[in-house]
Amino acid sequence: MQRFAALIDRLIYTRSRNAKLHALATYLRETPDPDRGWALAALTDSLDFPAVKSSTIRNLAGTRIDPDLFRLSRHHVGDTAETVALIWPGSEGVEPEDQRLSTVVDALAATTRTTAPDAVADLLHRMDVDSRYAMLKLALGGMRIGLSARLAKTAFAQAFDVSVDAVEEYWHALEPPYTELFAWAADGGPAPDLSAIPFFRPFMLSHPFEGESLDLTEYAAEWKWDGIRVQIARIAGETRLYSRGGDEISKAFPDVVAAFDVDGVVDGELMVRGEAQGADVAGGGAASFNALQKRLGRKTVSKKMLQEAPAFIRLYDLLVDGGTDRRELPWDQRRGHLEDFVPRLTADRFDLSQVIDVPDFEALAELRASSRDAAIEGVMLKRRDSPYLSGRKVGHWYKWKRDPLTADCVMMYAQRGNGRRASFYSDYTFGCWSDEGQLLPVGKAYSGFTDAELKMLDRFVRQNTLNRFGPVREVAKTLVLEVAFDSIHDSKRHKSGLAMRFPRIHRIRQDKPPEEADRVATLKAMVP
Amino acid sequence: MANSKHWIEPHPQGIYVRPADVWIDPSGAQPRAVVTHGHADHARGGHGQVWATRETLAIMGLRYGTDAGTALRYGETMEEGGVTFSLHSAGHVLGSAQILMEYQGERVVVTGDYKRRPDPTCAPFELVPCDIFITEATFGLPVFTHPPIAGEIGKLFDRLEAEPERCVLVGAYALGKAQRVIAELRAAGWDEPVYLHGALEKMCRLYEDLGVDLGMLRSVADTPKEEMAGKIVLCPPSALTDRWSRRLPNPVTAMASGWMRVRGRARQRNVELPLIISDHADWNELTSTIADLSPRETWITHGSEDGLLRWCELTQRKARALAMVGRGEEDDG
Numbered sequence: 001m002q003r004f005a006a007l008i009d010r011l012i013y014t015r016s017r018n019a020k021l022h023a024l025a026t027y028l029r030e031t032p033d034p035d036r037g038w039a040l041a042a043l044t045d046s047l048d049f050p051a052v053k054s055s056t057i058r059n060l061a062g063t064r065i066d067p068d069l070f071r072l073s074r075h076h077v078g079d080t081a082e083t084v085a086l087i088w089p090g091s092e093g094v095e096p097e098d099q100r101l102s103t104v105v106d107a108l109a110a111t112t113r114t115t116a117p118d119a120v121a122d123l124l125h126r127m128d129v130d131s132r133y134a135m136l137k138l139a140l141g142g143m144r145i146g147l148s149a150r151l152a153k154t155a156f157a158q159a160f161d162v163s164v165d166a167v168e169e170y171w172h173a174l175e176p177p178y179t180e181l182f183a184w185a186a187d188g189g190p191a192p193d194l195s196a197i198p199f200f201r202p203f204m205l206s207h208p209f210e211g212e213s214l215d216l217t218e219y220a221a222e223w224k225w226d227g228i229r230v231q232i233a234r235i236a237g238e239t240r241l242y243s244r245g246g247d248e249i250s251k252a253f254p255d256v257v258a259a260f261d262v263d264g265v266v267d268g269e270l271m272v273r274g275e276a277q278g279a280d281v282a283g284g285g286a287a288s289f290n291a292l293q294k295r296l297g298r299k300t301v302s303k304k305m306l307q308e309a310p311a312f313i314r315l316y317d318l319l320v321d322g323g324t325d326r327r328e329l330p331w332d333q334r335r336g337h338l339e340d341f342v343p344r345l346t347a348d349r350f351d352l353s354q355v356i357d358v359p360d361f362e363a364l365a366e367l368r369a370s371s372r373d374a375a376i377e378g379v380m381l382k383r384r385d386s387p388y389l390s391g392r393k394v395g396h397w398y399k400w401k402r403d404p405l406t407a408d409c410v411m412m413y414a415q416r417g418n419g420r421r422a423s424f425y426s427d428y429t430f431g432c433w434s435d436e437g438q439l440l441p442v443g444k445a446y447s448g449f450t451d452a453e454l455k456m457l458d459r460f461v462r463q464n465t466l467n468r469f470g471p472v473r474e475v476a477k478t479l480v481l482e483v484a485f486d487s488i489h490d491s492k493r494h495k496s497g498l499a500m501r502f503p504r505i506h507r508i509r510q511d512k513p514p515e516e517a518d519r520v521a522t523l524k525a526m527v528p
Numbered sequence: 529m530a531n532s533k534h535w536i537e538p539h540p541q542g543i544y545v546r547p548a549d550v551w552i553d554p555s556g557a558q559p560r561a562v563v564t565h566g567h568a569d570h571a572r573g574g575h576g577q578v579w580a581t582r583e584t585l586a587i588m589g590l591r592y593g594t595d596a597g598t599a600l601r602y603g604e605t606m607e608e609g610g611v612t613f614s615l616h617s618a619g620h621v622l623g624s625a626q627i628l629m630e631y632q633g634e635r636v637v638v639t640g641d642y643k644r645r646p647d648p649t650c651a652p653f654e655l656v657p658c659d660i661f662i663t664e665a666t667f668g669l670p671v672f673t674h675p676p677i678a679g680e681i682g683k684l685f686d687r688l689e690a691e692p693e694r695c696v697l698v699g700a701y702a703l704g705k706a707q708r709v710i711a712e713l714r715a716a717g718w719d720e721p722v723y724l725h726g727a728l729e730k731m732c733r734l735y736e737d738l739g740v741d742l743g744m745l746r747s748v749a750d751t752p753k754e755e756m757a758g759k760i761v762l763c764p765p766s767a768l769t770d771r772w773s774r775r776l777p778n779p780v781t782a783m784a785s786g787w788m789r790v791r792g793r794a795r796q797r798n799v800e801l802p803l804i805i806s807d808h809a810d811w812n813e814l815t816s817t818i819a820d821l822s823p824r825e826t827w828i829t830h831g832s833e834d835g836l837l838r839w840c841e842l843t844q845r846k847a848r849a850l851a852m853v854g855r856g857e858e859d860d861g
C-alpha cells in the first residue's frame with residue numbers, strides 16, 4: 001500500500017507527461033500481481049466499492065474527532081478524504097503496517113453498507129498517513145489525478161515493451177486486476193481470448209493534408225463532421241460506446257446504445273440532432289458542437305435532455321460485421337459492407353456519411369471553400385485501397401480542414417502556464433472592441449506560437465503589467481494578436497457573448513495599433 | 529473585554545505592557561519595544577529603544593540598517609516600571625525568544641513563534657511555567673502534524689539519486705528555514721556545495737558570523753548550469769517558478785514548509801516535491817505545551833486560533849483569541 005500511495009503522490013505532484021509515464025511504468029514493472037492490476041484499475045477509475053460512500057467516511061470521522069475541529073480542518077484542507085487521512089488519530093507508538101494493495105481491495109470489496117464503517121476504520125488504523133489518503137481515494141473512486149486512460153495504456157506498453165495498439169485492444173476486454181493482460185505482456189503468456197466481448201478497437205487516424213492536389217480515383221472524399229469521433233461495438237448482445245481515447249461513454253448516451261441492435265463494430269461521428277446545419281449536404285441535420293457539449297461528460301442523462309438533444313451517429317466505417325473482422329479489407333470493400341449494414345439499423349439514430357460526389361479535385365476544393373456550414377469541419381480524404389489501420393499511419397487518410405477564421409484581437413490578461421511553461425506567461429485572454437469602444441474578452445489561447453514568440457510575449461506581459469489578481473496579470477491594452485479559430489458561437493462564458501473553438505495565436509501583430517483590432521460586431525457576423 | 533484592565537493589553541498592532549510602557553513585537557514603529565525574533569511580521573524597523581537577543585538585533589541590523597538596541601542573554605533579567613522581563617529560547621529561528629514578564633506576582637509568557645523539535649541552528653525551546661500563556665497557533669488544526677525531519681531530508685536525497693541529471697530546487701524562507709535545511713543536509717552527511725539564490729546569501733553569511741556552520745556555500749549567479757546537476761539549490765519561495773529558475777538544470781521544484789502537509793497547497797505552488805519542514809509548533813506541540821504548562825489562561829496571538837480555542841474548550845481550559853494584524857506573513861510555515 002505504501003508503494004501505491006507513493007505512486008499516487010508522485011502522479012499528483014508531477015506535471016510532466018513523461019515523468020508520469022516513467023513513474024507508472026516503473027511501478028507496473030516492479031509490483032507483483034494482482035496488486036499492479038488493481039492499481040491500474042484504480043488509476044483509470046475502473047474500480048467501484050458501492051458500500052463505501054463519502055458520507056461513510058465523514059460519519060466515521062465524526063465518531064473519532066470533535067465535529068467542530070473536523071469542520072475547521074475540512075474547510076482548510078478542502079477535501080474530505082485528505083482531511084480524514086491527516087486527522088485520523090494514529091495508534092501512538094504502533095508501527096504502521098504495509099498491507100498489500102490486493103488485501104485492501106479485498107477488504108473493501110467484502111464490505112456491506114453496515115460493515116463498511118468498521119472495515120474502513122480498521123484499515124485506517126493500520127496505515128501511515130499517505131496510505132490512508134490513497135486508501136480513501138481508492139475506496140471512494142474517482143482519483144482525479146489527471147491520468148487519462150490513454151496515458152495509462154502508454155505507460156503499460158512502455159513498461160513491458162509491447163505495442164500500445166495491442167494493449168488498447170485487450171485492456172477494454174478484460175476485467176480488473178487484468179491478470180491475463182500482465183501474464184501476456186510481462187510473462188510472455190498467450191494473448192487473451194476476446195471473442196465474446198465488445199471491446200474497443202484502436203481508431204484509424206489521419207494526417208493534415210498539406211499537398212496541392214490528389215487523384216480522386218485513388219482517394220475518396222467525405223465530409224468531416226463536427227461532433228465527437230466514436231466507436232460503437234456490439235458482440236453477443238452487449239453494446240458499448242467508446243470515445244476516441246477508448247474510454248467507455250455508454251452511460252452518457254443510452255439512446256444510441258439501446259438503438260444499436262445488430263452485432264458489429266462501426267466508426268462514426270456522434271452528434272445531436274439539430275435544425276439548422278448539415279441538412280443541405282446530407283441526410284438529417286445536426287446541431288453545432290456546442291449542443292453536443294451539453295451531453296458530454298455526464299454520468300447520467302435526464303429524460304428531458306434525451307428528448308431535447310437526441311444523439312445519433314453518422315457512420316464512416318465498418319470494422320467488424322456480425323462476427324467477422326473486416327479491418328484487413330480495402331476501404332472500397334469496407335464501404336460496400338457499411339452501405340449494406342446501415343439499413344439494418346434504426347434510421348433516426350444511425351445514418352451514412354455520404355461520399356462527396358465530385359468529378360475532380362478542383363471541384364472538391366471549390367465545394368470545400370464554399371461550405372461554411374458549422375457542422376462541417378472540413379473534408380476527409382481516404383485512400384480507396386487502405387485497410388483499417390490503428391493509429392496515425394502516413395499516406396492513408398488525410399484531414400483537409402477548412403481554412404481557419406481569423407480575427408485581430410488585443411491582449412488583455414495573461415496567466416502562467418503549467419509544467420515546462422510554469423515560468424512563462426503563456427495563457428492569454430484577448431478581446432475585441434464593443435460599439436461603445438470598450439474592449440470585451442472574446443477568448444483565451446495558449447498555443448500557436450513558437451518558443452521565440454513565447455519569450456517575446458512573456459517579456460511583453462512582464463513589462464506591461466497593470467494589475468495582478470493572484471496568478472493573473474492585467475496588461476496594457478496595446479498588443480494586437482491575430483487569433484485563428486475553427487468556428488465561433490454564442491456563449492455566456494465571455495462578456496462579449498461569444499466563444500471561439502480552438503483559438504490559437506496565429507501571428508503577433510506588433511505593426512498594428514490596438515484601435516484597429518476587430519470589433520465584436522464583426523465576430524458576431526461569423527456566428528453561423 | 530474581560531481582561532481590558534489587565535496590565536498586559538493586547539492590541540491589533542501588538543501587545544502593550546502598560547506598567548513598563550513597552551510594546552512586544554509591535555507592527556509599527558514604537559518608542560520602546562521588545563522583539564521576540566527577526567521575522568518581518570514580528571520585528572519592524574524604526575523603533576526608539578529595542579530589547580532583544582544579540583542575534584535578533586544582528587538580524588534586524590541586516591534588514592533595517594541599524595542594530596542599535598539592548599542585547600539580552602537567555603535568562604538575563606531587566607526591570608522596567610516594576611515588570612521583570614527575561615528572554616527564554618523559543619527554538620524557532622536563531623535568536624528567537626519567548627518573553628517572560630513578572631509583575632505583582634503574576635507570570636506571563638509571550639511565545640512569539642516557537643517549535644519544540646531539535647534544530648541545529650538554534651537553541652532548544654525552554655518550557656517556562658506561567659499564569660498566562662500567550663501563544664502562536666500557526667498550525668492550530670489537528671491536520672497539521674509535522675513528520676520527523678530526517679524522513680523529509682531523505683525524500684530529497686531519494687529524488688536526487690533517482691534523477692541525477694536534474695537539480696533539486698528548494699524554496700525556503702530566507703531567515704531560519706534556509707539555514708536549518710542546510711544544517712540538516714550537513715547533519716545527514718551531504719558535503720557537496722549548496723547553491724544559493726542571491727536573496728539568501730546575506731542571511732546565511734550572518735548565521736555563519738554568529739557561529740552556525742553551514743559548510744560550503746556557492747552563489748548560483750557564479751555557477752555554470754551543468755555544475756548544478758545532481759546538486760541542491762536553495763531560493764526564497766517567491767523565486768521557485770520565476771524566470772530566475774531557468775538558469776538551473778531542469779530543477780525539481782521542492783518547498784520546505786509546514787503547509788506542504790496539504791496536497792492542495794503544494795499543487796497551488798506547482799511544487800513537485802513537498803517537504804514538510806516547519807519552524808512552528810505543530811498541533812501536537814501546541815496542545816502538549818499548553819497541557820505541560822497548565823496556565824490559568826491561554827491567549828492566542830495568530831494562526832488558526834479557532835482550532836486551538838476549540839481544543840482549549842474541549843479540555844476545559846480558559847482561553848481567548850487576540851486579533852493580531854499582519855502576523856504570519858513572512859515566516860508562514
Ligand SMILES: [Zn+2]
Nearest residue numbers: 567620641859
Ligand atoms: Zn517567525
Ligand SMILES: [Zn+2]
Nearest residue numbers: 569641855856
Ligand atoms: Zn510569526
